[in-house]
Amino acid sequence: FSTLKTRPKISDNISTSILLQGSYIRQAMAGAYEFLPMGYRVLKNIENIIREEMDLAGYHEMLFSILTPKELWETTDRWEIPEYFKVPGWGTTEYRIAPTAEENVTNIFKEYIQSYKDLPTCVYQIQKKFRNEKRAKSGLLRGREFVMKDAYSFHADIKDFEEFYKGVIKAYNTIFDRLGIAKDTVMADADGGAISDKNSHEFQTFLPIGEDVIVMDSSGYCYNLELASGIADEKNISEKEEKLEIIDSVAEIVTMEKMADYFKAPLWKMLKTVVYKTDSGKYFSIILRGDLDVNELKVEKFIRKKFSEGFKQATEEDLQTLGTVRGFVTPLKNSNLKIINFADESLKSAKNYFGGANSLAKSSKNVNISDLDILEFGDFNEPIEGFTSRNIPNEKLVFKRASEVGNIFHLGNKYTKPFGITYLDENNKTVDNVEMGCYGIGVSRLMGVMAEYFMTENGIAWPENVAPYTHYIIVIGEENIEKAEKLAKELESEGKTVILDDRMGKKFGFGQKASDCELWGIPNRIVISPKTLDAGGYELTKRGQESEIIKF
Structure with a gap:
């Protein structure tokens, strides 16, 4: 499983190219990868750290069926x-390839939870x-x-669940600390x-x-932006x-950007109205500032509470x-x-908007809240840079891109009730x-996150x-x-775990071997050569430190 001279480009991130170049993985198809020996060792090391912390917390490891009945x-x-x-x-039978195991585990514990x-x-x-x-x-x-590592817990009451949940958070923090990404x-x-029909926590x-x-x-x-x-x-x-x-305009201005360009005004001065239809046929709209997007997750929670549909x-x-x-x-x-109209609170942050006039190529100018048929205001937007905190007066919110490495849920009785679990x-x-909870860590995903987090110019x-491996031995000279x-x-x-690179020949000089050591991210490099032997031993280079000669 030799390394490649160049980095294949099959993904939108550099770390995937490094993993391919280093023969950690190979792509079977979009969304599916095979782990070659070097990559599988990394995956198992991550997995073992997770397993150690789960066992230390007192959770019991088992293995569920992947093929599950309808x-x-x-x-x-x-x-x-x-x-x-x-x-x-066969016939009309259908199965599910398990994406998660709430149904499996609840069905099993129906037998074992009695008291x-x-x-x-x-x-x-x-x-x-x-x-x-x-x-x-x-x-x-x-x-x-x-x-994926997925865990499931069962509890007599919400108080017991909440105490247990704190313990899961502690275990997860320990895992990410041991993996070097906690800070x-x-x-x-x-x-x-x-x-879950409740909010969750993501790491x-x-x-x-x-x-x-x-x-x-x-x-x-x-908060994740979806709920922020x-x-x-x-x-x-x-x-x-x-x-x-009410003014004449043109038929083409059916987006906020085209409106802003036509009226030569900033995007925030456009009035955005998005119309929806409920399952029972009622129409409602969300009105907000033109530079903002509707957060349909917030709208869904609001409408389900308002109309139950x-x-x-x-x-x-x-x-x-x-x-x-459309567009006007x-x-x-x-x-x-x-239409029942709900307005986003952002409307209160500006005046004299440009909007439509409900006819093609007809627009409105100097639209203000007093001109609109609004039933109720609410928080329906996706916040953007420049928004301030609701908790700290005048403090700007901070927005940072991130990748999820874990997720924990309170499930309540969403699964235990239908399966009829009692005690x-x-x-x-x-x-x-x-009460029930579930707790996931995507192990292979975590390897991808760590590859991106720890990648260097020449490897990971x-x-x-x-x-x-902990040590990489480079041998120069067959003797x-x-x-x-x-x-x-x-x-x-x-x-210690050791890989001994005893490849010989012009193709496998010190440069090639040292390059592979760095590509594979092995932290301790040892060189045994005529030069190091003349100095009395072997050369040890620990990552980030100066080389030293160690006597045999």
């Missing part, structure tokens, strides 16, 4: 999730998972096949997604190429409100039915649109509410406890191989 997923109404693979069996004495309990596994990602990208950072890893509030490592954005302030506020909130920066708030005007964006036909047109929708008070309490009475400077083999055995007897 009935389990129908029990929790999760069979029709498009990101989760289905596979056909309050059986709680709390926690099990974990380290196993491959499969998810039908629409766009697998960034090498190991987002795959369709990946290795740039934070715990952020995030959405529970398809796994995020700051990386310039990170696919997530973490929003923070000095109070300890730390802030106060919009004030724009022309000191201006006098001008009188509303889902929604989707209105079509052009829907807008025509309402008496308006603005719920002015005299427009008589049958007898101290008074021999049946309790039908069992893995921490010593993660590097594929010195026996000395190198003896030294390797001595180091191995001390618990």
Whole structure:
């Protein structure tokens, strides 16, 4: 498994190219990688650190089936999730290739949880998972096949769960500390997604190429952008409100950028209105500043609480039915649109907007809140640079890109209830509410994050406890191989791991061997050559330190 002279380019990050050049991995297809010996050693070292901390915390390791019956997923109404693979069996039988194991573990513990004495309990596994990602990208950072540590806990009540949850956070912090990424890893509030109907906590490592954005302030506020909130920066708030005007424009200005260009005004001065249709046929809109995006996760939580139903964006036909047109929708008070209008708080940060007038090539100028038919204000935006904290007056929010390395969830009784888990309490009475949590670390993803975090110009400077080997012996001269083999055995007897590079010939000089050592991130390089023997021993170079001669 020799290294490559150049770095293949199959991903949008440099570290994936280094992993390919170093023959750590090979791509089987988009989103699926094979781990070659060097990469597999790194993966197993990461895995073992995680396993040690899980065992130390008292969790029990087991292994679930990857191929799971349809009935389990129908029990929790999760069979029709498009990101989760289905596979056909004989006849009409269908199975799921497990993307996660909440259904498996809950079905098992239905048998083993009978008494309050059986709680709390926690099990974990380290196993491959499969998810039908629409766009697998960034090498190991987002795959369709990946290795994951997933743990699951069961509790008699919420108090017990909350205490246990603190212990998981402590264990995770220890793991990331041992892996050398703790100083740039934070715990952020995030959405529970398809796994939980409650918010979750993500462990995020700051990386310039990170696919997530973490929003923070000095109070300890730390949220994934998907849930983050802030106060919009004030724009022309000191201006006098001008009188509303309906003006002619052009049909092409159907985006905020085209509007801003046409009216020769900043993007924030455009009025954005996005119309949605609920499952029952009600129409509502979100109105916000033109330089901001609607956060549909916030809208979903708001609408489900308000109307107890889902929604989707209105079509052009829907807008025509309402008496308006795409690109020119603005719920002015005299427009008589049958739309329930909710305004984002950002509208209060500016005045005299440009908007539409509900007809093609008709626009509105000097639109203010008093001109709009608004039922209620709320926080519906995705904050941007310039927003201030809600916790610290006048402090600007900090935005940093990051990659997720772990995720922990409170599941409540989302799974235990449908599976009918009950237990007898101290008074021999049946309790039908069992609290549950789940805790994940993407092991192969973590390897990708660490590769990006520790990469250098010439390789990956893995921490010593993660590097594929602790020592790399370079032998110059066939007559010195026996000395190198003896030294390797001595180091191995001390618990070290050694790769002995005894390749000979013009193609495998010192430069090639030293280059491979650095590419593989092996922290201790030993050279045995006629020159070092003349000096009385071998040359040892520890990463970041000067070389020294060690006597045999």
